[in-house]
Amino acid sequence: MRILLIAATCVVLAACGGCETGNGARGTGASADRLTVATWNVQALFDGRDDGTEYADYSGSSGWTDEKYRERLKKIGQAVALMAEGGPDVLVLIETENATVAEDLAAGPLSGLGYGWSARAKNAGAALGLSVYSRYPIVKTLVHGVNARGEEAPRPVLEVRVDTGSAPLVVIACHWKSKLGGDDATEYLRRASGAVVSRRLAQLEKEEPGIDVVVVGDLNENVDEFGRRGGQTVTALLPDSPDASRAAAADTDGVEMRPFLIISQKKPPVAEHVRNCAAVYSPWPFSSWTGSYAYRKQWETIDHVLANAALFNGQGWEYASFRVIDAEPLTDASDFPVSYNARTGSGYSDHLPLAVELSRVR
Numbered sequence: 396m397r398i399l400l401i402a403a404t405c406v407v408l409a410a411c412g413g414c415e416t417g418n419g420a421r422g423t424g425a426s427a428d429r430l431t432v433a434t435w436n437v438q439a440l441f442d443g444r445d446d447g448t449e450y451a452d453y454s455g456s457s458g459w460t461d462e463k464y465r466e467r468l469k470k471i472g473q474a475v476a477l478m479a480e481g482g483p484d485v486l487v488l489i490e491t492e493n494a495t496v497a498e499d500l501a502a503g504p505l506s507g508l509g510y511g512w513s514a515r516a517k518n519a520g521a522a523l524g525l526s527v528y529s530r531y532p533i534v535k536t537l538v539h540g541v542n543a544r545g546e547e548a549p550r551p552v553l554e555v556r557v558d559t560g561s562a563p564l565v566v567i568a569c570h571w572k573s574k575l576g577g578d579d580a581t582e583y584l585r586r587a588s589g590a591v592v593s594r595r596l597a598q599l600e601k602e603e604p605g606i607d608v609v610v611v612g613d614l615n616e617n618v619d620e621f622g623r624r625g626g627q628t629v630t631a632l633l634p635d636s637p638d639a640s641r642a643a644a645a646d647t648d649g650v651e652m653r654p655f656l657i658i659s660q661k662k663p664p665v666a667e668h669v670r671n672c673a674a675v676y677s678p679w680p681f682s683s684w685t686g687s688y689a690y691r692k693q694w695e696t697i698d699h700v701l702a703n704a705a706l707f708n709g710q711g712w713e714y715a716s717f718r719v720i721d722a723e724p725l726t727d728a729s730d731f732p733v734s735y736n737a738r739t740g741s742g743y744s745d746h747l748p749l750a751v752e753l754s755r756v757r
Contacts, residue, residue, distance in 0.1 A: 427484070427531075427559060427560070427561075427755065428754065428755045428757075429715070429752060429753070429754055429755070430484045430485070430559060430564070430712065430752070430753045430754075430755070431478070431479040431483040431484050431485070431750055431751070431752050431753075432483060432484065432485040432486075432487070432564075432566060432609055432611060432700070432750070432751050432753070433475075433478040433479065433483035433485070433486050433487065433720075433748055433749065433750040433751075434486075434487040434488075434489065434568070434611040434612055434613075434698065434699075434700065434748065434749050434750075435474070435475075435478075435486075435487070435488055435489065435698075435720075435744065435746065435747075435748035435749070436489040436490055436570070436612075436613040436688075436698060436744060436745075436746035437471060437488055437489065437490050437491065437744050437746075438490060438734065438735050438743075438744035438745050438746060439452075439453065439490050439522075439523065439735070439737075440467065440471065440488070440490055440491045440492060440496055440523075441453040441459070441464070441492045441496070441522075442461075442464055442492055442493065442495045442496050442499070443459070443460055443461025443462070443463070443464035443465070444461070444495070446492075446493075448520065448521070448522045449492075449522065450522065452737035452738065453737055457737070457738075458737075458738060459737055463737070463740050466740055467735070467740070468499055468500060468503050468504055469503075469504055470735075470743055471488075471500060471504055472500075472503070472504020472505060473504075473724075474720070474725055474743055474744075474748065475504070475505065475508070477720050477722055477725065477748075478720050478748050478750050479750060479752075481508065481509075482505070482508040482509075482510075483750060484529065484530045484531065485527065485528070485529045485530070485531075485557060485564075485566055486505075486510070486527070486528040486529075487525065487526070487527050487566065487568045487611050487612060488500075488525070488526045488527075488528075489525055489568075489570045489612055489613050489746075490523045490570070490613075491515070491523065491524060491525065491526045492522070492523055492524070493517065493524070494515060496526070497513060497515045497526045500526070500528075501513055501528065505528060508528075508530075509530045510528040510529060510530060511529070511530060511531075511532070512528070512529045512530075512531070512532055512533040513526065513527060513528050513529070513533070514526070514527045514533055514536045514553065514555050515527070515553070516538045516550075516551050516552075516553035516568075517550070517551075518540075518547065518549065518550060518551055521549060521550065523550070523570075524550065525550065525553045525568050525569075525570055525612070527553065527555050527566065527568055529555070529557050531557045531558055531559045531560065532557070532558045533555045533556065533557055533558075534556050534557070534558045534563075535555070535556040536553070536554070536555050536556075537553075537554040537555075538551050538552070538553055538554070539551055539552040539553075539554065539591050539595065541584070541587050541588045541591050542587065543583050543584055543586070543587035544583060546584065548571070548572055548584050548587055548588055549570075549572055549573075549584075550569075550570040550571070552567060552568070552569055552588060552591050552592060552595075553567070553568040553569075554566070554567045554568070554595065555568070559712075559755075561711075561755055562607060562710075562711030562712050562755065563606065563607070563711075564607050564608075564609070564712055564753070565599060565606060565607065565608040565609075566608075566609055566611065567592060567595065567596075567608065567609070567610045567611070568611055568612050569588060569592065569610065569611070569612035569613070569614055570612050570613050570614075570615075571584070571585045571588040571589070571612075571613070571614045571615045571616065571631065572584035572585050572588065572615060573615045574615060578624065578628075579624075579628060582628060582629075582630060582631065585614070585615060585616055585630070585631040586629070586630070586631045586655055588614075588631065589614075589631035589632065589655045589656050590655070592610055592656060592673070593655065593656050593672055593673040594673075596608060596610075596656075596673035596675070596703060597673050600703075600704075600705075605705045605708060605710060605711065606705055607703070607705045607706050607711050607712040607753075608702075608703040608705065608706075609700060609701065609702055609703070609706065609751060609753075610656075610675060610699065610700075610701040610703075611699065611700050611701070611749070611751075612698070612699065613697060613698050613699075613746065614631070614632065614697060614698075614699050615697050616630060616631050616632050616697060617632075617695055617696045617697055618632060618658055618677050618679040618680060618696045618699070619634070619680075619696070620632050621633050621634055621638075621639055621642075622634070626638050626639075626642065627642065628642075629642050629643055629646045629655065630655065631655050631656065632655065632656055632658055633655045633656070633657055633658065633669055633672075634657070634658050635657050635658065635659045635660070635665070635666050635667055635668050635669055635674065636668055636669075637668050639657075639668065639669050640668040640669045640670075643655070643669050655672060656672065656673055656674075656675055656701070657669050657672045657673065657674040657675070658674075658675065658676075658677050658701075659674040659675065659676055660676075660680060660681075661676070662676060662707045662714070663676070663704035663705075663706075663707035663708060664676040664702070664703070664704055664707075665704070673703075674704065675701035675702060675703055676701065676702045676703075676704075676706075676707070676714070677699060677700075677701055678700065678717035678751070679696045679699075682717055682718075682719075684718075684719040684721070686719075687719050687732075687746055687747040687748075687749055688732065688745065688746045688747070689731045689732060689745075692729075692731065698746055698747070698749050699749070700717060700749050700750075700751040702714045702751070706753065709756055710756055711755070711756060712753040712754070712755060712756075713753060713754050713755075713756050714751070714753060715751075715752040715753055715754040716751070716752045717749070717750070717751050717752075718749070718750050719747050719748070719749055720747055720748040720749070720750060721747055724743065725743050725744070725747060725748075726747070732744060732745050732746060732747050
């Protein structure tokens with residue numbers, strides 16, 4: 396299977412340090428009344444070739460082989476089939492190494508799922524990036540670079556516009572900086588990514604009022620991060636509360652307001668306390684699931700699907716439901732994710748996939 400590359404625009408909101416981008420046309424889409432968007436951090440999906448940027452466990456000297464890589468691709472396909480009947484309509488995969496991996500997935504385990512279009516983004520010299528697959532035409536791709544304090548964030552923000560045949564949908568795919576190095580010490584890079592997304596949401600609403608947008612991916616930040624950190628640290632995700640408003644007003648990080656996203660518990664989401672920020676709705680506080688990632692056997696909600704206000708306005712696409720894909724073999728007997736082991740080839744990922752279903756209002 397051959398992916399035909401078409402133009403992709405690299406938009407520099409901060410600075411984009413050489414983004415790898417691509418779109419592929421491999422079929423046609425049609426109008427639908429229901430649409431499923433899924434996101435999954437697949438945990439370091441490297442190909443079978445040594446490029447010098449692989450994690451240690453995925454080098455040839457550590458026993459990583461093309462055969463192990465091919466077997467892992469099959470596992471990815473098995474997991475995708477669990478996300479929705481026939482697979483999700485739009486699939487966002489986090490931690491895919493390069494174009495080879497994206498194309499091998501498209502030509503292999505994902506080939507029967509009708510994904511006619513794809514996009515990807517990765518910083519030059521980085522180990523891992525993001526990939527998006529869609530049954531409907533991806534008519535526009537933007538890659539937003541993220542910089543803070545002269546440092547480039549590990550991953551850019553990938554934005555795709557999907558033409559569903561009726562109402563358009565914008566999907567913003569993210570993989571924010573991890574907490575490796577310390578929660579507080581790395582927060583500024585997550586805030587920088589949050590600022591990019593927040594400003595982009597505001598820009599889209601200004602230019603196209605009522606445009607439907609869903610933000611998905613691994614944000615490395617819990618939905619209740621502000622509370623978990625004692626209500627003192629201004630985190631990239633903030634609740635719409637008086638405490639968060641006071642903390643934001645007193646923040647002295649040297650950046651303008653709006654370096655974060657506001658998690659609203661209202662439908663449609665609105666920022667009543669923390670002003671000048673984009674408000675989004677998260678299903679986590681209202682779901683029966685307690686997380687999609689476990690750190691030391693404690694659940695975390697660092698993977699997200701976040702809906703903008705337009706997904707609750709009674710027009711176009713509407714938020715319908717949310718779920719965590721927590722079925723075997725992705726989980727163990729305790730329902731925790733079964734991490735992938737590069738040496739043994741066992742497991743799937745240390746994250747569970749999320750899926751959001753949208754319904755079309757006619």
